[in-house]
Structures are given as structure tokens and as C-alpha cells.
Amino acid sequence: MEMNKQSLLKKIMELDFVAVDLQLYLNTHPCDKEALCKFNTIVNQAHMLRQEYERLYGPLCSYRSPSRYPWQWINNPWPWNYCFNFRMSREEL
């Protein structure tokens, strides 16, 4: 997978990961203003990056993302394909 695509996707994954954790925390701490503020910031950021990614590289979701012609969703790669492997920061590991 090309570098820009991968780093953009990784950024989205990072933001989503944080959003999921904050969301679970907020379920049991609904009055934590600081956490809520962080959560909103991250959701907005992830939304913007998602739109950017989809504009450049195709749909992330089958029915919530617009598609170029022809229908792009069926194209490779899928997350289980080999080229989806991430380059880790300490590559030698």
C-alpha cells in the first residue's frame, strides 16, 4: 500500500481508536466535560480525514461513502490482504 494512503489510514484508525475508548468512558462518566470535549474534537477530526481519504482512495464504507464510476467498493485491497500490512515504526521488530 502506498505510503500516503497508509499514513492517512493509520491516522484515521488512531483517531477512531481513541474515539471508541472515550465513548465507552463517557457511557459511565457522562458529566466529564473534559473527556466530552476531547471526544468531540476527535470525532470531528476523524470525520474530516475520512472524507479526505475517501476522496483520494475510494470508499471506506459500502453504503455511506460516495463512489466514482464504476462502483469502487468491490476493489482490492481488503484489510486481510497482504498489502494491507502496516509498516511499523520500528521496522526491524
Place this chain on the structure above:
Amino acid sequence: MWVYEKKLEYPVKIKKPNPKLAKYIITQYGGPDGELAASLRYLSQRFSMVTPQARATLNDIGTEVSQCTSPLL
């Protein structure tokens, strides 16, 4: 409802593909004692929760767990 996104929850790097291990992992996910079964239990339990916190948490954990052990999906 289930919403699929063409990305992983957490980055994965497979150095040496290992079909045998992959089979074990996929069983941990979809097998009889797997995460998928657990996630459906959470989703059933949420109906009898009394507080909104517990109801939401079971709803969301059930959603989450169905993705958790699925780096291959």
C-alpha cells in the same frame, strides 16, 4: 446494526504468514467459545439493564467485541 469499514481497528503486521495460526485465531473469533458468541451475549444482556450507563455500555461493548479479535476482518 453492523456497519463495515474497509479498515482495521488496530494496525497489523504479519511477518510470516501462518495458516495454522490464522485458523486458531479465526476460531477464537467465530468459534463456539469465541468473541462473536460473547458479543451476542452482551447484546442480549443489555435488554435487562436498569441504568442507562449499563445499557449503553453493554450495547457498545457488544459492538466492540465483535470487532476486537478480528484483525483479519
